[in-house]
Amino acid sequence: MRTALAYHSTGISEKQRLAFEKDVLEGLQEVPRRLHSKYFYDATGDALFQQIMHCPEYYLTRCEMEILRGQAGQIVQSLQQHAPVFDLVELGAGDASKSFYLLKELLRVGAMDTYFPIDISRNIIAQLQQSLPAKLPGLTVQGLNGEYMDMLQAARQITGRPKLVMFMGSSIGNFTPAEALQFCTRLRQQLQPGDLLMIGFDLRKNPQTILDAYNDKAGITRAFNLNLLERINRELDGDFDLSQFTHFPTYDPLTGACRSFLVSLKEQAVHIAGKTVRFAANEPLFMEISQKYTVEEINELGSRSGFKPAEMFYDSKRWFTDVLWQCR
Ligand SMILES: C[S@@+](CC[C@H](N)C(=O)[O-])C[C@H]1O[C@@H](n2cnc3c(N)ncnc32)[C@H](O)[C@@H]1O
Incomplete structure (x- = not known):
């Protein structure tokens, strides 16, 4: 069998x-x-x-890379105002080529304990487990292969520390607005007051x-x-x-x-x-x-799903934003 x-x-x-x-x-x-x-x-x-x-043509990655590479210091300062040390759980981590810059800064200042990349692709998790510790010495990587919510629950069983959950690359856009509200509400239910959520949203712009x-x-x-x-x-x-x-x-x-x-x-x-x-x-x-979202729609989504919008980081064209929310 x-x-x-x-x-x-x-x-x-x-x-x-x-x-x-x-x-x-x-x-x-x-x-x-x-x-x-x-x-x-x-x-x-x-x-x-x-x-x-x-x-x-795929501007999304360049915009988010500009934010994470150029503003990692400010983002980490902002994160630490809310929680000095936390575990980082990344939903749908992919190749983590953008989160890399944040991981590096978090390690430098000693703000992060363990990195839990979650991905439905087993291949991606195996690649991250293998490549990241060599690129970022001192980083503990505990990959979780499976669906977002199931694996977030698994991470919560492994550690009770405060959490930063990241959901980058505009993956939130792969839900309709109604599904996104449902998803963020479920995320909130899995987190504790004070935990942090960082989401990458692609903003409305020239339709072409x-x-x-x-x-x-x-x-x-x-x-x-x-x-x-x-x-x-x-x-x-x-x-x-x-x-x-x-x-x-x-x-x-x-x-x-x-x-x-x-x-x-x-x-x-x-x-x-x-x-x-x-x-x-x-x-x-x-x-x-x-x-694609407007800033007003993003704030409304955060408030309606039980988060307090804390900060927004933009690329220089303001085509993309990584937003930081805190659990109320
Ligand atoms: C659009 S890619 C974004 C990757 C990365 N976050 C980035 O910004 O470059 C989406 C990633 O999420 C993963 N993924 C998609 N749906 C998922 C699900 N329901 N549960 C877990 N991972 C999922 C995919 O395997 C893929 O690696």
């Missing part, structure tokens, strides 16, 4: 594979059909996302700048989206024909919602895990939302 600890050659457990299959089949029955963007991140997806971060960021000329974002179909083919015994789906991003400047779709180029049947899904010609498959 397989157990939850038995890993496939793909690097996911049987339990994770079953959840993946269930979410894919359910999402494909919804109207409109959808896939969950958290499944973008297998080893190929991780590598493609790291390429996206270097695309000239936003749309271009999700439609890079080199086609990396397109490949990133199509890779999820390939992952389904490989891990769930699917037969998506990738050449029969086209990448189609949209941005609505009224709501701030940037959405990515894959559009079926013809009427076609796809088989996944023994089930058949029929696509009409030109039918959109919703892949991901990347919500």
